[in-house]
Amino acid sequence: MRCAPNPNGPWHVGHARMPAVIGTYKQRYDGWFCVRFDDTDPETKRPDLDAYDAILEGVDYLGFTPDAVYRASDRLEIYYDHARELIELGGAYTCELPGEEFSALKNAGKPSPNRDKDPETVLAEFEGMVAGEYDPGEMVLRVKTDIKHKNPALRDWVAFRLIDTPHPRAEAAEYRCWPLLDFQSGIDDHLLGITHIVRGIDLQDSAKRQQFVYDYFGWEYPEVIHWGHVQLDDYDVKTSTSTIRELIEAGELDGWDDPRAPTLASLERRGIRGEAITAAMVELGTSTSDVDLAMSSIYAHNRELVDDASDRRFLVRDGRELPLAGSPPEEANPPVHPDHEDRGTRSIPVEDAVLLEEGDLPGREERIWLKGLGSFLYTRDVLQYTGEEIDVVREGGVDVVHWVPATGSVPVRLRTTEEDVLGRAEPGVADLEPDELIQFERVGFARIDGRESVDDGERIVAYYAHP
RNA sequence: GCUCCGAUAGUGUAGUCCGGCCAAUCAUAUUGCCCUCUCGAGGCAAUGACCGGGGUUCAAAUCCCCGUCGGAGCACCA
Structure with missing residues (x-):
């Protein structure tokens, strides 16, 4: 299994759910799990360099040690190779249509005029993307799915786009052609031997999108379940990385471990054991509807852990x-x-x-x-x-x-x-x-x-x- | 607008796939009692739920349909 965070900030309590559950499943069923940073957007979801370690510390605090750690930004060449292969299989095409124009065609169930380019042309243009011969917005690589699919969300989605903003990690700063989550994550899940995926309902369509790629390659898609969002009771501060960051920058919170902040660092500073959080998260189960986590549940578990020694x-x-x-x-x-x-x-x-x-x-x-x-x-x-x-x-x-x-x-x-x-x-x-x-x-x-x-x-x- | 998903007590959860043993499990919460030099711990008890309406059936939380409510996607975000 894998925990695939976007390293855009230290974790709040809601983030604990993924490592808590898959870590527990790993222990229970003698499994394997990795942390894979899906950091493939240097611009709008720009990674925070400190967050990589902060997140790994969070996993440790919750009581788990990942069997491996990966960064998608280290693996660009792997994604390029698979894109080339996919192009040769006729499963992808380069498309210079602006986003709105494609969207209009797509919603009408009509194909992009670029859809039937021959693989040689596509490959050459893709190499041009990798080499940085195009500007952002000029060219993307789309996966050829089913342009008339009844769910418009699945029609010919974008696999690679160009981003001029350098990645904050020096190792990846030279790349300009970046895969999107559905491509990168789909390739990695297969390559890393992931058998079970747990993810949020916001990614409900991802498996269906990625299935097209898996079909081209003849791969078998992992088991996947989706769960809803977690709300915390008992906090005035919204459980959102960006909200917490804004409050810290505005000076209304002292930092990520301010006791008023619903973050893992805050709970740790208050003396709450990571195991208590893990236990409460596992109790939430994996239901697909949104759930409210009662802080009293974490407290009850913690009290049991610490009362005797306090x-x-x-x-x-x-x-x-x-x-x-x-x-x-x-x-x-x-x-x-x-x-x-x-x-x-x-x-x-x-x-x-x-x-x-x-x-x-x-x-x-x-x-x-x-x-x-x-x-x-x-x-x-x-x-x-x-x-x-x-x-x-x-x-x-x-x-x-x-x-x-x-x-x-x-x-x-x-x-x-x-x-x-x-x-x-x-x-x-x-x-x-x-x-x-x-x-x-x-x-x-x-x-x-x-x-x-x-x-x-x-x-x-x-x-x-x-x- | 198109598509997908979900709905059991304040909260979470079991049961739903393969209808009966479910007048519905467990935990947490709240309240009361016992114990205790704590409002902690321990013990006991009470409170409290199958979204609504049809249908199938001898029998429905469980299967089917409609509705309601809620969530999600339709990004060159993750």
Whole structure:
């Protein structure tokens, strides 16, 4: 099987579907798969040189290693040779008709006047195209199909055209005569021994077009299935490479890995494992209708992968300060992970005031349980310590909340898919290394990204993954 | 206008080819309960779907026709 991307930018989440599915099928059925960059348009779909590697990194992130990597722009001579052969078989002709004129004839079911040129003339003119003797628009090579085919999309389609803009890859910069996708991809699929093709519904007619070429050569067409488009819920930003690129260039996004961007780089930075994305994509199946991918599906898979390994910490977002009274312990020691006592406990100094999230503030004369510390009664504007008998929680009516010391806590900027949230975390968070994935209790999973300088010192930057 | 494809719960999916065991599977989501010092994990339960209309048949989610809705192609884009 093959994954044949156009390297016009880093991948968004939707792109993950192809490698996820064919990579999984490869593993399941002991198959073979390659990545083949179909980069045969240096002009309107101009390849982005950085995208080649970015895409291969994306495949790796999703958990797969391609068995081979090809670039169509390395293979022009192969396509030329097959074009010559096709011409000799009488399956193609050079045509100098402008696009609109041919289109009008085609829609009327009438052939181009060039259709019956003898192969010698066609071959000579094609060599002229390869040699750059024509200007763009002056000459194309068409595949001779069926000019009266009931589907106008299949009638005598273009196989090669001329493009003056040099290809961005130095290896291919000298070529001017470029094949179109249906020719290039059709030839390559056979030559590379592809047995199964998966592609989008936008290419529904490709197999039918390419079948004409396969018939001329006596080749057998691979099995092919088409699937619909994937929409993501939960994102404000459209899942489109060009839209994301525009937002980045306009400064509205920080880059391809901005947490608000629906890109693979963004999910990776948020601490979401590629396997979780792969699993969610495989669950979508290969139906031909458009599908909506619920991000919660990716999150559910990721939670299963990371929950056990993620240590717990407290983070209070936009905290409200409450003084403590009644001589609580000087230090709280909640477990590092509630399901793994052997990992030990954390140490959080208690001080004389704590921060709570606004939604957790107790009402007057209400009791509240600070996790890992004990129970308090909110009375006369202070939290009065009333002991550490957990029974009060079991009996009900006492909320269990997370908290941090008012002054000993460390500032945190938590970047989410919607906005950046400021908060303060328990002191131990200052010692976490970048790339560590933790769970802020009652907030959600987050990946420690690094530190940044602010006016009065340093701040931890974390990327929010999901609840 | 011409051509092609699709339609099962909020979302995805199984079942459709070879009609009955489908008052419809599983996952996710939401809600409630149990457990737990988390709104995480674990356990239990509830919610919720065959696009509409005809036809064939003893029997239709499944086969046929019509309609509706949605998607795609008709490029010197991929």
